[in-house]
Amino acid sequence: MSQLNVGSINATGVITCRTPPTTLPNVGAVNVMANAGGGNPRITFMNSAGDTIWSRLSADSTGNSTFTGNVTAFSDERLKENIEEINDPLQKVLSIRGVTFTRNDLSDKTKRHIGVIAQEIEKILPEVVHDSLDHDSDGNPIEIKTVAYGNIVSVLIEAIKEQNKEIEDLKERVKILENK
Numbered sequence: 001m002s003q004l005n006v007g008s009i010n011a012t013g014v015i016t017c018r019t020p021p022t023t024l025p026n027v028g029a030v031n032v033m034a035n036a037g038g039g040n041p042r043i044t045f046m047n048s049a050g051d052t053i054w055s056r057l058s059a060d061s062t063g064n065s066t067f068t069g070n071v072t073a074f075s076d077e078r079l080k081e082n083i084e085e086i087n088d089p090l091q092k093v094l095s096i097r098g099v100t101f102t103r104n105d106l107s108d109k110t111k112r113h114i115g116v117i118a119q120e121i122e123k124i125l126p127e128v129v130h131d132s133l134d135h136d137s138d139g140n141p142i143e144i145k146t147v148a149y150g151n152i153v154s155v156l157i158e159a160i161k162e163q164n165k166e167i168e169d170l171k172e173r174v175k176i177l178e179n180k
Contacts, residue, residue, distance in 0.1 A: 073150065085158065089161075090163055092155050093155060097116065099114070099116065099117060101113055101114075101115070118146065128147055128151045129147055130145070130146045131144070132145075
């Protein structure tokens with residue numbers, strides 16, 4: 001585990017935590033910005049090039065995160081066992097309901113969002129649904145379902161391949177019928 005040392009707190013409420021170079025060599029500072037003048041508190045990782053803010057990751061108190069690079073996950077074959085192709089991928093995709101909705105846990109209750117419902121996805125693709133501990137508005141712990149949206153891509157890939165095979169088969173049948 002890396003140790004963070006508070007380096008400074010400035011007048012606007014920005015707390016700069018310095019990391020020892022041996023533990024996080026590419027990170028010069030981690031700022032926890034309280035934004036005393038308003039706005040959402042956020043955490044920003046920066047380089048150590050003087051006072052230049054060079055943000056690679058920013059996570060704010062509303063749950064939004066911004067990455068300037070790619071978001072990746074381990075996918076190396078050497079880490080995987082019992083590899084199987086996804087069964088009935090097209091049927092799985094056809095069973096997923098995409099929805100738009102408003103959120104009742106955010107301050108802006110009118111903003112429209114797009115996604116899926118975790119409880120519905122769990123019945124189709126339980127591998128992409130996870131339980132996460134959160135807190136309600138009174139501070140009481142509650143379990144919330146989350147969806148690993150990126151992991152749904154593998155099902156989409158296999159569904160497209162299955163659908164493409166069906167299209168190719170139909171093209172061949174049409175070709176045969178046209179030549180009769």
